[in-house]
Amino acid sequence: MNEKPTGITANKKTREFTITWNDNHTSVYPFELLRAACPCASCRGGHENMKSEPGAEVFDIKLGDTPSTRLNNVVAVGSYALSIVWEDGHDYGIYNWHYLRALCPCAEDRARYSGKK
Secondary structure, three states: OOOOEEEEEEEOOOOEEEEEEOOOOEEEEEHHHHHHOOOOHHHHOOHHHOOOOOOHHHHHOOOOOOHHHOEEEEEEEOOOEEEEEEOOOOOOOEEEHHHHHHOOOOHHHHHHHHOOO
């Protein structure tokens, strides 16, 4: 699949990030999930643990409402990804389109991406 967003919104009040994809699917990400799944080397525990898709464990991590899960800004990284700046200053994760689609918490995408390595 060639994942590309057609619309992106961040709602600080509901603490949700929404992406509409080129196949008309809409993914809604709680800020807490985005931070738990931060793809940077520091959050993943080193470069050897970085993968093209998030690990299943990120869906069970509960971080609560803290500065680490409060979105401060979103910055485009070329035409292939986003970098999220969190209120605690963390901004190292580059969330590419494929990673974000694989992170979609809906049942359909969980089934689609959970078997991939």
